[in-house]
Amino acid sequence: MTLIKYSIAAGAVAIIAALTFILLTRYDPTQPYFSSHSYWFAKTADLKDVKRSITPRLSTExxxxxxxxxxPVFLRIFKEEAALEVWKQQGSQYQLFKTYEICSYSGKLGPKLKEGDKQAPEGFYRVSSNQLNPHSVNHLAFNIGFPNSYDRANNRTGSFLMVHGNCLSAGCYAMTDAHMEEIYLLVETAQKGGQRSVPTHIFPFRMTETNMIKHASSEWVPFWENLQEGYSWFEESRTPPRISVSNKSYTFN
Incomplete structure (x- = not known):
């Protein structure tokens, strides 16, 4: 009887410890934990079924x-507008295919600085095939590649920063499951078609002069001015720039 009591007590302690860990590391009061799209109801997608049901319609569109x-595809994310754009290459330039509403992201405008700050990143990233996760509990996902060389040069830390389904974010960009199925399929198929990696540019907002003035009081203006260079390059050329890092800043050519 004593052994049974100890076992029950140990089990209760383990459950409390697990719940405490989740609350400390994943809980965010702004997120829809108790909606039908939430951490508690997360599920893995059946990718074969997704392809079978979505490919014909997506191909037609x-x-x-x-x-x-x-x-080839190119992705742009805008925090303030909660928008993810998918662009498709046509000839030497890219044309907009579709804009998807971002269901949820955590944090505020500004870059991710350190592991655990629950801040969604901003910057220039690339998604290769080994960053795709068809088995994600968050209904398909891909890792954006944070930290990149810029982040490392500026001592920014973090891991497992994703675009995924399930409409719940703890530092990621979360989509509805239906939207994520389309985005994932577009990225995966482009890579299977020969695209080595998908450029993914993440901005705090559409980086027009009007918006830069609107946010002129932010501490992140110098960082955003650097991002604006890459934003403007694509706006003018409709071709993603080649990006490198020099003196802890992005450079474009």
Whole structure:
């Protein structure tokens, strides 16, 4: 009887410890934990079923715009507008295919600085095939590649920063499951078509002069001015720039 009591007590302690860990590391009062799209109801997608049900419709939508599922893609994310854009290459330039609403992201405007700050990153990243996770508990996901060389040069830390489904964020960009299925399929198929990695540019907002003035009091203006260079490059050329890091800043060519 004593052994049974000890076992029950040990089990209760383990459950309390697990719940405490989740609350300390994952809980964010701004997130929809108790909605049908939440951490508690997370589920892994059946990728074969996703492809079977979505590919015909997605192919038709692309064809209506003169695009092909295998064509290279380019992603842009805007925090303030809660928007993720998917662009498709047509000839030497990219054209906008679709804009998806971001269901949830955590933190505020500004970059991610350190592990555990629950801040969604800003900057220039690339997604290769080994960053795709079809088995994610958050209904498909891909790692954006944080920290990149810029982040490391500026001593910024963090890991497992994703774009994923399930509409719940603890530093990631979370989509509805339906939107994530399309985005994942577009990225994966482009890579299978020969694109080595997908450029993924993440901005605090659309970096127009009007918006820069609107946010002129922010401590992050110098960082955002650097991001604006890359934003403007694409706006003018409709081609993602080649990006490198020099003196702890992004450079473009």
């Amino acid at each position: 692309l064809a209506e715009k003169g695009m092909n599922l295998n064509d």
